Amino acid sequence: MLELVLLLLVVVLAVKAPGFFTADNLLNVLRNVSIQGVIALGMTLVIVAGEIDLSVGSAVAFAGCLLAWLVQAMAHHLPPPLAVAAGSVLVLLAGALIGAMSGWLRTRFRVPTFIVTLAWFTVLRGAAQLITNGFPITPFPEWFSFLGSGYIPLPQWFNPAHWADSLSLPAWLGGWIHSFFGEQFPGIPFPAVLFLATFGVVQFLMNSTPFGRAVYAVGGNAEAARLSGIRVSRIKIIVMATVAALSAFAGILQASQIQSGSASTAVGWELDVISAVIIGGASLSGGAGRVWGTLVGLVFLGVLVNGMTLLNTNEYWQSVVRGALILAAVTIHFAPRESQRT
Amino acid sequence: MNPPRLQTLALRKEYPGTVALDDVSVSWAGGQVHALLGKNGAGKSTLVKIFAGSVQPTSGQLLVDGREVRLRSPLEALRAGIATVYQELSLIPSLTVAENILLGRLPQARRLGLRRIDWPAAIREAQRLLDEMDAAVDARRQVRDLSVAQQQVVEIAKAFSSRPSVLMLDEPTSALSKHETANLFRLVRQLARQGVAVLYITHRLQELADIADTVTVLRDGKRVGSLPMREADAPTIVQMMFGHVTPRHRPPDLVPGPEPLLEVRGLSRKGKFQDVSFTVRRGEILGIAGMLGSGRTELLRAIFGAEPPDSGEVVVEGRSIRPHDPPSMRALGLALTPENRKEEGLVLSLGTRPNLFLASLDRMARWGVSSNARERHRAQELVAQLAIQTADVDFPVASLSGGNQQKVVIGKWLNTEPRVVLFDEPTRGVDLVAKQQIFEVMWDLTRRGLGCVFVSSELEELVEVCHRILILKDGRIAGEVQPEAITPNDLAVRCMTA
Numbered sequence: 001m002l003e004l005v006l007l008l009l010v011v012v013l014a015v016k017a018p019g020f021f022t023a024d025n026l027l028n029v030l031r032n033v034s035i036q037g038v039i040a041l042g043m044t045l046v047i048v049a050g051e052i053d054l055s056v057g058s059a060v061a062f063a064g065c066l067l068a069w070l071v072q073a074m075a076h077h078l079p080p081p082l083a084v085a086a087g088s089v090l091v092l093l094a095g096a097l098i099g100a101m102s103g104w105l106r107t108r109f110r111v112p113t114f115i116v117t118l119a120w121f122t123v124l125r126g127a128a129q130l131i132t133n134g135f136p137i138t139p140f141p142e143w144f145s146f147l148g149s150g151y152i153p154l155p156q157w158f159n160p161a162h163w164a165d166s167l168s169l170p171a172w173l174g175g176w177i178h179s180f181f182g183e184q185f186p187g188i189p190f191p192a193v194l195f196l197a198t199f200g201v202v203q204f205l206m207n208s209t210p211f212g213r214a215v216y217a218v219g220g221n222a223e224a225a226r227l228s229g230i231r232v233s234r235i236k237i238i239v240m241a242t243v244a245a246l247s248a249f250a251g252i253l254q255a256s257q258i259q260s261g262s263a264s265t266a267v268g269w270e271l272d273v274i275s276a277v278i279i280g281g282a283s284l285s286g287g288a289g290r291v292w293g294t295l296v297g298l299v300f301l302g303v304l305v306n307g308m309t310l311l312n313t314n315e316y317w318q319s320v321v322r323g324a325l326i327l328a329a330v331t332i333h334f335a336p337r338e339s340q341r342t
Numbered sequence: 343m344n345p346p347r348l349q350t351l352a353l354r355k356e357y358p359g360t361v362a363l364d365d366v367s368v369s370w371a372g373g374q375v376h377a378l379l380g381k382n383g384a385g386k387s388t389l390v391k392i393f394a395g396s397v398q399p400t401s402g403q404l405l406v407d408g409r410e411v412r413l414r415s416p417l418e419a420l421r422a423g424i425a426t427v428y429q430e431l432s433l434i435p436s437l438t439v440a441e442n443i444l445l446g447r448l449p450q451a452r453r454l455g456l457r458r459i460d461w462p463a464a465i466r467e468a469q470r471l472l473d474e475m476d477a478a479v480d481a482r483r484q485v486r487d488l489s490v491a492q493q494q495v496v497e498i499a500k501a502f503s504s505r506p507s508v509l510m511l512d513e514p515t516s517a518l519s520k521h522e523t524a525n526l527f528r529l530v531r532q533l534a535r536q537g538v539a540v541l542y543i544t545h546r547l548q549e550l551a552d553i554a555d556t557v558t559v560l561r562d563g564k565r566v567g568s569l570p571m572r573e574a575d576a577p578t579i580v581q582m583m584f585g586h587v588t589p590r591h592r593p594p595d596l597v598p599g600p601e602p603l604l605e606v607r608g609l610s611r612k613g614k615f616q617d618v619s620f621t622v623r624r625g626e627i628l629g630i631a632g633m634l635g636s637g638r639t640e641l642l643r644a645i646f647g648a649e650p651p652d653s654g655e656v657v658v659e660g661r662s663i664r665p666h667d668p669p670s671m672r673a674l675g676l677a678l679t680p681e682n683r684k685e686e687g688l689v690l691s692l693g694t695r696p697n698l699f700l701a702s703l704d705r706m707a708r709w710g711v712s713s714n715a716r717e718r719h720r721a722q723e724l725v726a727q728l729a730i731q732t733a734d735v736d737f738p739v740a741s742l743s744g745g746n747q748q749k750v751v752i753g754k755w756l757n758t759e760p761r762v763v764l765f766d767e768p769t770r771g772v773d774l775v776a777k778q779q780i781f782e783v784m785w786d787l788t789r790r791g792l793g794c795v796f797v798s799s800e801l802e803e804l805v806e807v808c809h810r811i812l813i814l815k816d817g818r819i820a821g822e823v824q825p826e827a828i829t830p831n832d833l834a835v836r837c838m839t840a
Contacts, residue, residue, distance in 0.1 A: 208712050210703035217700055220689035227648055227686050228700040228754065229672035287691035
């Protein structure tokens with residue numbers, strides 16, 4: 001269903017928006033959603049399990065600042081590649097630990113994750129500001145930017161625009177190939193590769209492991225899951241740790257993209273990420289939602305923003321349209337279920 | 343004789359496929375307490391719902407104080423003069439007693455041009471009502487600080503504050519101790535003396551002599567009869583409730599072996615059950631007969647570790663594990679099909695297939711990887727084995743009938759290859775064919791050397807299915823009977839009387 005709407009949007013933009021339907025631009029869309037996308041994959045787990053994480057934006061900022069600070073601190077003792085690697089591992093561990101703590105507070109003291117992660121939302125943003133003292137830290141070597149904004153170059157012969165002419169194609173098709181691929185094929189954005197790899201892992205986890213099946217059961221009916229011998233607390237702690245670790249991962253990518261640890265980055269990301277998951281068909285009450293749906297929801301939002309930018313839509317209008325579309329998507333999504341119930 | 347305050351004339355209620363009430367005509371006089379009895383499915387709860395305004399009869403008349411009334415909602419029932427106190431309390435814990443009693447009609451006063459609640463008047467009014475009932479409850483206290491018995495009293499005061507013609511009490515003593523019950527009875531008598539017709543719904547026969555003036559029995563949607571209490575002894579009432587039941591018996595080839603499978607030793611949980619011990623042998627079906635509130639569900643849940651017992655031990659085939667929780671008990675070979683299958687047995691948002699593997703996720707995986715194809719194949723086997731009627735194993739489990747849902751819960755546990763299965767009311771809300779199929783499954787399990795514990799409030803089922811029956815009363819084992827040596831009616835008498 002959402003796939004069809006996305007297709008329709010792509011067709012409309014391909015006709016209306018100049019420069020939309022090119023390989024370069026479409027890869028750009030994918031690149032733009034990649035960092036948030038990594039978090040959205042984790043958020044899918046959390047929402048299917050019937051929980052929520054509001055702290056992911058702050059966690060991105062915190063992770064980036066922590067990494068920058070660690071790299072700066074280790075710069076005198078370790079060669080830069082080692083400092084970045086060690087810092088990244090520590091940041092990922094810190095993320096997982098924070099998430100596990102949320103899950104523990106949820107299961108041990110029954111504090112709703114809405115509240116726990118609201119606290120983290122403030123705490124982590126403040127911690128990021130404490131680390132940086134309000135100014136971005138920039139200790140990263142230049143090559144580090146590859147993670148968040150690099151491209152995997154493709155050989156020129158790979159570009160159909162270079163050999164399409166030798167195939168004696170009809171003129172319109174040849175012209176189209178030239179306009180779609182362009183003369184300079186940019187290559188594959190590296191963050192998109194990381195995102196798609198994460199997608200593969202999470203997709204496998206949710207659809208092909210006992211853990212994934214348990215997540216659906218816990219979110220659908222925690223008591224029935226408990227009485228079936230599923231360790232509900234353990235599942236909840238793991239999903240909260242996963243989304244927080246993926247947020248830390250996204251924080252590393254974001255730090256790489258902006259080449260600094262900044263406390264003011266990724267503001268409002270939690271809502272972007274949750275929107276993508278909900279548009280992708282997951283239910284906030286838990287038990288329903290697909291990883292594939294989240295991917296489609298992300299791309300849908302990415303295409304929408306990209307299209308409106310290409311059409312020179314006023315930035316303020318972009319916000320209004322986005323919000324209205326989220327509401328429309330969710331209303332349409334829920335309408336049939338609600339009518340079934342009555 | 344007082345004039346009737348509540349009367350029904352040829353009251354009939356049909357549901358698609360069944361007749362829940364079949365031309366019931368009865369009249370209840372004011373100033374008396376009238377007991378209403380019937381086993382599950384007799385039409386008792388339908389009649390109560392009609393009086394409470396939550397269900398409308400298909401045909402027939404309802405008269406309050408001689409005037410015909412039509413009750414389209416609970417509010418209309420209350421306005422017509424029928425007040426109901428349900429088994430589940432409906433008070434708001436964070437509010438005071440006075441607020442709860444006068445909810446929606448708190449007295450107001452105008453001060454400085456503003457209408458505001460007149461708290462002194464509210465508390466006075468509520469307290470006067472409570473004092474009138476001789477209830478020692480302070481109207482200013484928060485309801486959450488009261489005992490269950492006191493909350494019960496507040497609930498009755500709330501119902502009584504509308505000055506009804508008829509006061510309906512649905513199982514009011516199920517959560518009360520002996521002493522609290524005696525107090526409640528005193529209060530109910532007091533209310534009856536003021537001219538109200540009290541309709542008292544219960545299954546505790548031993549209480550009737552203390553509280554009721556008359557007793558009316560329903561069976562299969564019909565009124566079997568009404569008697570003055572002094573002419574009604576327990577065997578007579580049970581005879582009216584159950585009629586003639588021809589006991590049926592399990593297949594003759596089911597003989598339990600000597601070795602114990604499940605041993606329960608001195609299990610206790612405060613306020614629920616005390617010092618329960620029994621043994622289930624190989625190939626044996628042990629029945630537990632007990633009324634609602636006897637502790638039967640709590641006992642099974644405690645054995646399975648859903649709510650660990652305060653003390654006592656559960657041993658399966660000579661082994662016991664700590665902690666006493668569902669994953670450990672599952673590993674020991676225990677299985678529990680819970681009483682409320684929708685809330686505790688199934689994940690309704692999922693299909694039949696994932697529900698069948700809820701308890702055996704790891705078992706179904708190879709090298710940690712689950713396979714849809716393997717699961718579909720196994721699910722089809724289970725569906726065929728249990729005769730679950732569904733067009734496809736991936737259809738939502740919510741779309742199945744009650745009997746088929748129950749079979750999915752059973753299938754979920756069969757796939758764990760259990761040693762002992764605890765069945766809690768497996769036949770509730772299940773049609774006759776599915777019921778018989780569930781019995782067949784239990785017998786089949788015992789042929790394969792498993793043990794079963796079967797809890798049911800349908801006593802003739804226990805007599806038909808089990809090798810031995812324990813009687814659970816007020817949380818204690820009150821006796822053991824052989825199904826061959828007892829009729830369902832005698833069993834009912836033993837369960838319901840002291």
